[in-house]
Amino acid sequence: MISPSLAEKVLKATLRNGGELAEVFVERRSGTRLLLEESRIEEAASAAEQGIGIRLVRDRREVYGYSNDFSPEKLLEIAAFLAQSAR
8 A cells, every 4th residue: 555665754754843653544445336136236336445544642632634645745745744733
């Protein structure tokens, strides 16, 4: 989903202004639905969802950011926002 090196960069950027904990949470789900009527397939559908969240804990406060964009630029943007928010 994301490389270990990108996760490390994101965590370091998140903790740039201090903090006790930073974490990255990645989720990807998919599913398929079939509607049968009288032993015939009447409808078929599939869906996929994905997202990433970043959390920073500092001085008993938590800030959280999330996106469904996994690009390094977006993840580092979120990390910078969280680092700034924790000041």
